[in-house]
Amino acid sequence: MSIRLITALAAMTPIAAQAQSQLNLTQGVTEISQRVYDLHMTIFYICCVIGVVVFGAMFWSMIRHRKSKGRKPATFHENIKVEILWTIIPFLILIGMAIPATSTLIAMEDTSEADVTVLVTGSQWKWHYKYFDSDVEYFSLLATPRQQIENRLEKGENYLLEVDRPLVIPTDRKVRFLITSDDVIHSWWVPDFAVKKDANPGFINETWTQVDEPGIYRGQCAELCGKDHGFMPVVVIAKTPAEYDAWLAEQEEIQRKAKEEEQRLLAMSMDMDELMDLGEQVYLGSCAACHQASGEGIPGVFPALKGSPMALNDMNGHIDIVVNGKTGTSMQAFGNQLSLRELAAVITYERNAWGNDTGETVQASDVNAFMNE
Template structure:
């Protein structure tokens, strides 16, 4: 009996956690959080309202059921009534639920309408899901970048101790200002992903060929984490979302610095087209790019995943014709999981990773690919070159 009593108490505690723990660690464990936006607060309040209504309904229904079972039990000589229908009872148990549903629908509809209102935004960010990373593009600011998982492969493999933000850390977080309405346009390059940040109460699917909309206005500066909430493939669990919310003046300073960084990167990319790198330089950079961009499919060892992703080690592509290898990395392979990296990596980075694949991971072709070789392949595939031909 004592064990039964303890079990029932624990169940009741979980059911009524909204009453028992208005704040604190237990609420974060068992209940929704209020988040850091006005909408997330409305969603939380709506959630708690519906929860209270459900608890009240459960109390009435189960209370009446247990009362009837106890006071009208057979041992007290109770005799069951015999009847087939009661118009009054049917009207009551139809009308009352309708009234309850209408009362629940009013605040729910208001919240849903507010969540979908993306008008009068101060900033627009395009979010593109891709295997398995996020691409952020700031409208009218000439700033865009990819955001990749920053957790090391050694942590994932269990060689090193897992960090505090294991699988929830990226190299380039999305940076947003507080107190400004930010509109999100969401789409995908390949399969369906889902951009989700619980603290904002924003969760939207990114669908190839389709654009979804969402918005947020962050009230408090800080770092907020989420992840892809759609089972999008093998590396679904390695696609985190990190948003760094800054004060408005700090954000403006960051934006200026980011524009300068982007402009400098473009100048360096242009200069690299005429540069010749040594094998050591290409292999060092190539290994870094490979581990960041390629290892998730082809494995860090180059062994691939049989039946899903081909091996690099000993492959006909990595040991065959170099221009064909470059073309596959630049343009991808339609109909397969091999995506195009022409807009994701610079010519120098593509040259380095192709060199690494051809001279590392068990391969040894001796080929050194330069940025000019990659640029020649890209130029040959451009619309202008085709028209000229």
């Protein structure tokens, strides 16, 4: 296979495209990732030595004892000493490889005595992070502009590996990750940490990391999880403990104010123009990928909202499907992804855009009342 073809194949994934000249395992930035790399190289060199010895002996025998030189084949059938040697030697080699491998695997699975715990939940197609012992939680979505994906703009340096809200962790502290999913199987993968753990619905897997140096580290979902699998990156920012504590306090204050603002909005109503303007923004960002900007959907795959009986008549059913999603379909639940104001706006927009023109508005208080029934 030519170098050009190898390079082309490597460039098919964003991670590989970023490091297509690197043919070896990523060394990483943590003690565990370095141990994994050292183990990989040790076993690689052992395999190289075995290959040289075995093939060297084979080719030496073929050349030195070939028939054209008048060599006669041996007539013995078996040799007990040789049989014992080629059983014991591989056994000892495997034991020598198993000891450091077992030690590394045990260390990788030891999530005890963590300083910070983060619940990582995979959704189609985004990650949700919740910090234990605090009120901070948020979704992390792909931030690459749609124009780049559609080749209408030049692709950026971190194409498909950038998010709106990265995960933030402290350096010099042990961070435990509890990883799960609320729909299908995903896989949370950060090569620089030597962390790759499946996110299985209904189960929680554990892993951990401890980063020594501040920096930005990128990964992505490593399990084929549906239509937008390639648009589900992971970005982690490691900050010094002081910077991390300040960031966490700031996020707690932001979320506290957001909750206060949401309560204030429950007591007031937005007019149609405000709802339609905000609803259009939310729709284009969260709904248009499936239902299309025109509201016509994709026949046989995603239903149309334009002229939909639900959008025209069934307001409660419309609120229900946006808030709770629909089991067994690609329609995910947006109740924990959008604010009450955004939910009300996007439902209002869908009921009045593209000629639906019901004239009905949905307020944040309506959505809140439905969710608390």
